[in-house]
Amino acid sequence: MLSALATVAAAVVAACSTPPTPPAEVPGGDPARGAQLIAELGCGSCHSVPGVRDAHGLVGPPLDHFGRRAYIAGELTNNGANLQRWIRDPQSVEPGTAMPNLGVSEIDARDIAAYLLTLE
Amino acid sequence: MTTTSAQAVPRAVAVARLEEQWREQRSLRSWFATVDHKRIGRRYLVTAGAFFGLAGIDALLLRTQLARAGGDVLSPDQYNQLFTMHGTAMIFLFATPMLFGFGNALVPLMLGARDMAFPRLNAFGYWVFLFAGLIMFSSQFLGVAPNGGWFAYVPLTDLPYSLGRNLDVYTLGLIFLGVSTTAGAINFIVTSIKLRAPGMSLNRAPLFVWAIVATSFMVLFALPALNAANALLFLDRRFGTHFFQPDAGGNTLLWQHLFWIFGHPDVYIIVLPALGIVSAILPAFCRRGVAAYPLVVLATITIAIISFGVWVHHMFATGLPSLSLSFFSAASVLITIPSGIQVFAWVATMLFGRIVVRVPLLFVVGFIVTFVMGGVTGVMFGITAFDMQITDSYFVVAHFHYVLFGGAVFPIIGGLYYWLPVLTGKMASEVLGRWAFGLVFGGFHLTFFPMHLSGLLGMPRRVYTYPTGLGWDPWNLLSTIGSYVLAVGLLLVVLSVVLAVARGPRAAVDPWGGDTLEWAATTPPRPYNFASIPQVFGLHPAWDRRTLSRLETDEVLPGHQALLTSELDARPQRLVSMPEASLRPLLAALALLVVVLGLLWAVYWLAIAGVVATIVVVVGWLWPPQLTRAEAEAA
Amino acid sequence: MTGKLFTESTAPEALAAEPAPRSTGWWGMVGFVTTEAALFAVLLGTFFYLRFQHGEPWPPREIERPQLTVPLIMTAVLLPSSLPVVWAERGIRRGQRWRLRLGLAATIVMGLTFLSLQVMEYQTKLREFTFTTDVFGSLFYAITGFHGLHVAVGLLILSWVLAASLRGSFSSHKHERVSLAAIYWHFVDLVWVAILFTVYLSQHL
Amino acid sequence: MTTIRSTARGRRLGPAFSWFGVVGGAVAWSVHLIAAWAVDELTCGAGRATVAGVPLVAVMWVAVIVPALVTAAALAVSALVWRRESAAARQRADRGYGRTGMLGLVGLGANALFLSIIVAGGAAVLVLPVCQP
Amino acid sequence: MAAVLVALCLAGCAGSAPSTLDTAGTGARRVEGLWWFMFWISVVAVLEVLLLLGWALWRRRRDTRVRAGDAMPFVGVLGVGLPFIVLVAVYGVGLRDLNALIRPPAGPELSIEVIGHRWWWEVRYPDTAGAITANEIRIPVNQTIRIRLTTADVQHSFWVPQLMPKTDLIAGRVNETWLHAERIGTFRGVCAEYCGLQHANMSLIVTVQPEEEFTAWLRDLAAPPARDLTEQQRRGQAVFEAAACGACHTVRGTTATGTIGPDLTTIGSRWSLGAGAAPNDKGHLGGWIVNPQSLKPGNQMPPQPVPASDLPDLLSYLETLR
Structure with a gap:
């Protein structure tokens, strides 16, 4: 029962806590909106993404601690610009990757990148 | 009636001798062997209370999962096991045994008897209940708990859709438990028919006793349907029969008919004794007897009978001919009349009496409010067209919690506070009790009222998750918050009982001024209950000077003896001797446990060994004493 | 005439007349037999429900309508077996323990004959169908088997009473257990008639 | 009102009357319910509209009317019992409900209730x- | 009183809920009326008891007299007489509405077969050969549609709260119900009878369309028009046919003719994946194909480890199946 109580408390805290501040590498990015986009686009059906509901897919690599990763897909150094490029068109970075091109707009990619890079 | 030599002995000496004869050793053996109905009753209450706690924790986990859309506290399988165990345990392992506990502790006292008619059968019933409960709950900790819902519809629970032991635990566990319930029911019936104090004719029996007897008769007729259904399902699953398999000529609706032929009477099996508790509590706090006694008896009897003719209202959406549904609809709607009689009888009691507000009365008032709200939605479900739309939604979850929590748990808690002096000799704290009432009442309505709304909004029951954006989120969050408030309230109830037992003030004799015979005994009662068997002259013997004064002066009935009286008018018939404590009931229950475990694990030699052991124990238990020489010569 | 009878029977004292009181054991056994009877009623109801929901042909598929010879002989053995019990019970009421012993022994022999006949019946039937063949097979063996179990329990109880009486129990005053065992046996006996009708006779209607 | 004297034969039959007044309606209603429900469900399930040549609706009417009449008879008996008893109670000192009187009242209420249920089914x-079409 | 207010606000606050109080079907609308009739009676009944109780608690604590007289008339009138009249009225109205539910407004103009599976809905239009879809039903507005309900496995229950009360799908039986939508829109339905692990994710959508739109859709469903595929989409089709997809799924006009899983002929235009388990878009679909068990644990589809480079092609092909 204690664990159940703790879970509810955690849920309440999570719902009320202030949104994360955007990382410096993605100027103008909105991490909160990025998290919502990740849920809507279905990223979670392949990746587990901390802080995104129902995101525990085991198809692609887990995205926890993404802000501390060195490379993206083993191809690009991990920074804001590269991440946005990868999100918008993975095939151009790594032809033959299983990650599909989801037709993400520039603004959306910026917000998603902003969220992922807050995952320290 | 008694021997003349007893009259020569002064009363004090006779009572002291009685004390000596009924004293129980403080030993481990005596603890296991006792047949005292008060101790067994307390055990029922404590055990059923513990199961209530476990099933309540299940419920909290379920509510935590549903607090938000897409919750991931539990996996789907865990959720399904938890809601199945929650329902099964609350119905079978909490409600009925809890009320049987009250019956055990109180019926002999209310009747002015010294024990149940079959004290050893009573002990046996408790042990079987305990073991069945342990089997079922241990399955939960092993992750093989039943997961087919508490009404376990086939074909989902039959092969090939339910592999594993989960449903075997359900079928065997419930059949095993049924042994206990049946034994208890027969015992209550015989006790109430044969052991009423002289003068307590049918028109003077306490309403609680009427309720317990009506319930017991219902058990005798309803439980076989469940046992048969479970046995057939077990045969289907284990030995390849086809009762519920349409491909080989079986029928899936058969399960639903059999289950609900038991299931709907069972709702009243739970509610009726609770209503009896209410009728027992009210007189003490209204300073008058329950109004319209014959009508309340009428209501008790007719509810017990009509409840057998409403089962198909659980099947209104199965596509049966609507005409055949309507016969059940008619009964389901008009069964409200006897329930209404009781409600207005209680209201009249309060209106015509002088009210003393104490914790038990608060719970009674909370009960009436909640039960009436559950009752009006119950009428709605009796209407076929509405039922087809709303059944299997959260509205139904709300409805039956209003009826079962409102109708049974409120009276149970009220009864606990009311009879704590009889059960333990202690008084519970009034302040703590009022806080508990406030939290339980508020938490209950906060939990379950929103479920009406989520149900009307189209939320089906038994879903482990739901999508956001359908208007269900706020009501579910409210329900979850309410469930935690409710849990705190229930913890306060437990706390106040524990505190009372540990360091509460010793209760005065008859602290509330109740009207039935348990208050005419000492508080708490002695092992023999009454030194002299009471004489009853009216409906309220504990308010009757004639009964009370004769209790002080009548000759003491010596030894382990009880007085049988006639069935209808309670005229004295003859004295019988009561059995002493014995380990055999425990051994018989253990042997049966071996049978059940053998069947469960499919180790059939073990099951057969258990059957042999059971026969050996029972033969020894019932072996008639050899005739004394005098008797042999007389023969 | 009927008017007079009606008036006599509805006089207050007539309405209030109370039958002779029974013992706790009697009520306990009657309660137990009641719930057992409900159990058999449920099983036989199940038979008819499945039979009529199934429709024609019944019994389904390759199972033939059951032959009546053996079950009628079984009935002829089991039904009269209640008479020696009655005779024995009346005997012990007069203190005649020899009648108790003889009567019980006769009943036990008849019950054992019934069970042996049932075993024979099963041997023929099992060659034709088993409880997994189809739903008729399941019903047939479940219902008759459950009844056979009751006969066995009844025999156990009667043997137990017989053994106790051989050891010197029971007298004209103390013989309640004999009466209780008798109630159970009569019940087992009567239920067979319902089963005979349901499982065998009704298939030929 | 003069007291009606009873005979030994009356005392044997009296309880039967009394109990018919209490449970007659309940038994009749049970028969009505089981018969009407089972015949309807099973006949429709088999895709027929007759039972042994008799139209199903006629069977339904029999299953309603006969139990209703039995219940009405039980109601009449319990009313009579109740009247006799309350007359007798008026002559007694305590004027309370006797056992028979209470059972008469219970029968009165129960039979009325069962009759309404049967009529509602009708x-x-x-x-x-x-x-169903 | 709070209860009343909350309930009153329901119709307004419901938003996009599949609410039984925001109905669009003839059957559900009748029950909605029945609900409000019973609701107001219930409010009065509960208030009556509350007022009497309140009066008792307030007045009878001060008044020290105990009225000994028996309260038979009180209980007789308030506990028997009044309830009897009300209950008979409610029963009568209920009988009228039940009679309406079993008699559809006009003769059936269209039949649909709905087959329950663990845990999705197979939908067939038997009058139009080959018209099969899953987890969605399209019907023309203002027509009576006969629905034939059967189950392939365990018991389910077909419930579209805004259109029609529920009817169970029972093994070994054929049940029937009907739909008659009075306005255009989409209406959510669910399985209402607990059917095992993924009972929660067994939803469907009923789309009510103007008749011409519906007829065109049905025609295309039965015989999908030829599609112009891009290079990538053609590659995806090859992947689909090479992988084992066709063993369980059907796409009309291709070699895929399996019947174990849902028909995928129109997967591109479906409202969801896994009967409501996830939205139907490229991202979710990709994850679903490779590992369906993480989106809907326990469903019957095994993981499909298609070669990584093929996945984008496959997705672009599936998108064209509309």
Whole structure:
């Protein structure tokens, strides 16, 4: 029962806590909106993404601690610009990757990148 | 009636001798062997209370999962096991045994008897209940708990859709438990028919006793349907029969008919004794007897009978001919009349009496409010067209919690506070009790009222998750918050009982001024209950000077003896001797446990060994004493 | 005439007349037999429900309508077996323990004959169908088997009473257990008639 | 009102009357319910509209009317018991409900209730088709 | 009183809920009326008891007299007489509405077969050969549609709260119900009878369309028009046919003719994946194909480890199946 109580408390805290501040590498990015986009686009059906509901897919690599990763897909150094490029068109970075091109707009990619890079 | 030599002995000496004869050793053996109905009753209450706690924790986990859309506290399988165990345990392992506990502790006292008619059968019933409960709950900790819902519809629970032991635990566990319930029911019936104090004719029996007897008769007729259904399902699953398999000529609706032929009477099996508790509590706090006694008896009897003719209202959406549904609809709607009689009888009691507000009365008032709200939605479900739309939604979850929590748990808690002096000799704290009432009442309505709304909004029951954006989120969050408030309230109830037992003030004799015979005994009662068997002259013997004064002066009935009286008018018939404590009931229950475990694990030699052991124990238990020489010569 | 009878029977004292009181054991056994009877009623109801929901042909598929010879002989053995019990019970009421012993022994022999006949019946039937063949097979063996179990329990109880009486129990005053065992046996006996009708006779209607 | 004297034969039959007044309606209603429900469900399930040549709706009416009449008879008996008893109670000192009187009252209420349930079921026979279209 | 207010606000606050109080079907609308009739009676009944109780608690604590007289008339009138009249009225109205539910407004103009599976809905239009879809039903507005309900496995229950009360799908039985939508829109339905692990994710959508739109859709469903595929989409089709997809799924006009899983002929235009388990878009679909068990644990589809480079092609092909 204690664990159940703790879970509810955690849920309440999570719902009320202030949104994360955007990382410096993605100027103008909105991490909160990025998290919502990740849920809507279905990223979670392949990746587990901390802080995104129902995101525990085991198809692609887990995205926890993404802000501390060195490379993206083993191809690009991990920074804001590269991440946005990868999100918008993975095939151009790594032809033959299983990650599909989801037709993400520039603004959306910026917000998603902003969220992922807050995952320290 | 008694021997003349007893009259020569002064009363004090006779009572002291009685004390000596009924004293129980403080030993481990005596603890296991006792047949005292008060101790067994307390055990029922404590055990059923513990199961209530476990099933309540299940419920909290379920509510935590549903607090938000897409919750991931539990996996789907865990959720399904938890809601199945929650329902099964609350119905079978909490409600009925809890009320049987009250019956055990109180019926002999209310009747002015010294024990149940079959004290050893009573002990046996408790042990079987305990073991069945342990089997079922241990399955939960092993992750093989039943997961087919508490009404376990086939074909989902039959092969090939339910592999594993989960449903075997359900079928065997419930059949095993049924042994206990049946034994208890027969015992209550015989006790109430044969052991009423002289003068307590049918028109003077306490309403609680009427309720317990009506319930017991219902058990005798309803439980076989469940046992048969479970046995057939077990045969289907284990030995390849086809009762519920349409491909080989079986029928899936058969399960639903059999289950609900038991299931709907069972709702009243739970509610009726609770209503009896209410009728027992009210007189003490209204300073008058329950109004319209014959009508309340009428209501008790007719509810017990009509409840057998409403089962198909659980099947209104199965596509049966609507005409055949309507016969059940008619009964389901008009069964409200006897329930209404009781409600207005209680209201009249309060209106015509002088009210003393104490914790038990608060719970009674909370009960009436909640039960009436559950009752009006119950009428709605009796209407076929509405039922087809709303059944299997959260509205139904709300409805039956209003009826079962409102109708049974409120009276149970009220009864606990009311009879704590009889059960333990202690008084519970009034302040703590009022806080508990406030939290339980508020938490209950906060939990379950929103479920009406989520149900009307189209939320089906038994879903482990739901999508956001359908208007269900706020009501579910409210329900979850309410469930935690409710849990705190229930913890306060437990706390106040524990505190009372540990360091509460010793209760005065008859602290509330109740009207039935348990208050005419000492508080708490002695092992023999009454030194002299009471004489009853009216409906309220504990308010009757004639009964009370004769209790002080009548000759003491010596030894382990009880007085049988006639069935209808309670005229004295003859004295019988009561059995002493014995380990055999425990051994018989253990042997049966071996049978059940053998069947469960499919180790059939073990099951057969258990059957042999059971026969050996029972033969020894019932072996008639050899005739004394005098008797042999007389023969 | 009927008017007079009606008036006599509805006089207050007539309405209030109370039958002779029974013992706790009697009520306990009657309660137990009641719930057992409900159990058999449920099983036989199940038979008819499945039979009529199934429709024609019944019994389904390759199972033939059951032959009546053996079950009628079984009935002829089991039904009269209640008479020696009655005779024995009346005997012990007069203190005649020899009648108790003889009567019980006769009943036990008849019950054992019934069970042996049932075993024979099963041997023929099992060659034709088993409880997994189809739903008729399941019903047939479940219902008759459950009844056979009751006969066995009844025999156990009667043997137990017989053994106790051989050891010197029971007298004209103390013989309640004999009466209780008798109630159970009569019940087992009567239920067979319902089963005979349901499982065998009704298939030929 | 003069007291009615009873005979030994009357005392044997009296309880039977008394109990018919209490449980007659309950038994009749049970028979009505089981018969009407089972015949309707099973006949429709088999895709037929007759039972042994008799139209199903006629069977339904029999299953309603006969139990209703039995219940009405039980109601009449319990009313009579109740009247006799309250007359006798007026002559007694305590004027309370005797055991028979209470059972008479219980029978009165129960039979009235069962009669209403049977009649309500009869209303359904009037309105609804015996089998779903 | 709070209860009343909350309930009153329901119709307004419901938003996009599949609410039984925001109905669009003839059957559900009748029950909605029945609900409000019973609701107001219930409010009065509960208030009556509350007022009497309140009066008792307030007045009878001060008044020290105990009225000994028996309260038979009180209980007789308030506990028997009044309830009896009300209950008979409610029963009568209920009988009238039940009679309406079993008699559809006009003769059926269209039949649909709905087959329950663990845990999705197979939908067939038997009058139009080959018209099969899953987890969605399209019907023309203002027509009576006969629905034939059967189950392939365990018991389910077909419930579209805004259109029609529920009817169970029972093994070994054929049940029937009907739909008659009075306005255009989409209406959510669910399985209402607990059917095992993924009972929660067994939803469907009923789309009510103007008749011409519906007829065109049905025609295309039965015989999908030829599609112009891009290079990538053609590659995806090859992947689909090479992988084992066709063993369980059907796409009409291709070699895929399996019947174990849902028909995928129109997967591109479906409202969801896994009967409501996830939205139907490229991202979710990709994850679903490779590992369906993480989106809907326990469903019957095994993981499909298609070669990584093929996945984008496959997705672009599936998108064209509309």
